[in-house]
Amino acid sequence: MRDYAIVSENLTKIFGDKEHRVVAVDHVSLKIKRGEFYGLLGPNGAGKTTFTKMLATLLIPDEGEAWIDGFSILKDPIEVRKRIGWMMGETGGRALYWRLSGYDNLMFFAMLQNVPKEVAEKRIRTLLRFLELEDAADKLVMEYSTGMKIKLMLIRALLHNPEILILDEPTLGLDVESAIKVRNFLRRLADELGKTILFTSHNMHEVEQLCDRIAIINKGKIIFEGTPREIREKVEEVKIVEITLIAEDSKMAEISEKLERVNLVKEVTSVEKMGTIYKIRVSVDDHYTAIPEIASALKDYKIESISRSLPTLEEAFLKIAGVKIEESLNNSSRKRMWRRINIEHG
């Protein structure tokens, strides 16, 4: 236990009543070493936030247990809180007091966290300067942009110098430049100060770039755990071709059938309509041989483009989980996907 900053054993959270039971986190067991930058990757609704909230003692699990720095989240929640810095990025700054200035928000939380005033003042000023919020320090938070609020929440998580940071989608809503800056900052916190960071995201490239180890969570279960290199190898196996074409809605079922008859096409992974244009994504065995075959099969339609594409997170997840889109959707829901498009737009 001593080598690990975070340990969870069969952590489970179920919401709803007997009739509408939702297993948000399903027997998740993880061990995160001290000083490790650990990424928890998953699509929206996968259970990332619920998992981190249990670790932060904001939710009580229905089953299982977890330890933060050796302290049980069930038996010693106050000791756990003293040791963590928690931040939830996707709230759009809801977790801040909008009628207080940025500086006051930080000083209020520093006082609640028992940080001496002069120490807090020094840290707040330094971090505000580093994250380019110094000029806005005395403005009310209601005047802040989403990005500024996210940076402020990140500073708040660091004020009491916690050994462990639990950051739930901390870069969501940040512009590219700020996101890079925040990522570099977090990496340095791990490298230079030995902070343990549990970082959730649905951005695979971000997690890959930052983390020492990654777990992928889907439908409340950990479906993969490994290094960024191992995950990249898995993802590279997923080959996707994206077709953009103009077609009447009534023709879409026909197009689907033609695509599925192409030998190199494994399955249609998604269909998206944008005005009169359809964007269809298919997984294939090999890009180079599949693209001419698809072009030939769809020669009677107005094709705008056919190109190889990087897999989306969901496509990669399904590959990693070893589930075909076909199986994950099952036949009836797949048919519904096409039918819905025909009904809605037909």
Added chain:
Amino acid sequence: MSMDEFIESLKEDRKVRGTKSFLRRVIASWYYQIKIYVSYKMNLALEIIDIVLSALIYYYIGFLVSPEDLIKLGYSPDYIAFALSGIALSRYIWTSVARLAHKMRHEISGGTFESLATVDFDNFKSWLAGQVLYGFTWSSSVFIGTLLVGYLLGAKFSRNPLIWLQAVLIVILIVAVHSAIGVMAAGMYITHKQLETLLVLMTAVIEFFGGVIYPLALLWNYPILYYIALLIPFTHGLELFRRTIMDETWITDPEMLFHLGVLVAFLPLIYLSFKVYEHYLTVAKKKGLLSTY
């Protein structure tokens, strides 16, 4: 470079501990709540207008009440002093009983309650104490403002400083007892969101039975209502307060001791209230209701 400066600032890793840390958290909750309140400038202006208007209303109603009637019911013959002391004190009741639940609504719907929960080192005791202190500060301002306007309109309150010291201690006791009800209600509010409306009603009921604008003695003719009134701590608090500032009755008076005894009997509620709050907080954490409005 800033990062290096930050790393440098972490080296000084002192923490405030013990009672001092608890008091600091209480003060932080109180101070920043005042800052939030003051940021609503229109609200502040309306409160001041409200103080003046309510004093004026009872000033004019006072012309309809004969001094003899008040004397018959055992009070000094000054209706404006009688009504304003009730009105001023009733602000404490709303603040103590309903404001905390109202505040919980803001914290939960605003999303800040979860943030507070991540830095909660004492099961919210310091935060709640800070909020009660803030409520006391706010009500005291309204209280002093109301009595001051009443004084300018000719209300006859005692000028004895020792009597006022007794009055302040009585107010603190009243606030402590009613804040216990408020803390329990705030805890229940985390899981039962409809409770806030009920509390507004409860405050009105307390004010009605407490005799804010009429003498309690009027209820003698309605025994059921009278005995209900006696079960409510505010009734006793208001009697203690009025007898103090209007009639200069000392706490050693047997009738005053009876009212004081009843109020003191409610004090164990303070301990119970924190337990109730803790219980509902745990329920909310089990059900995932900390940020659900």
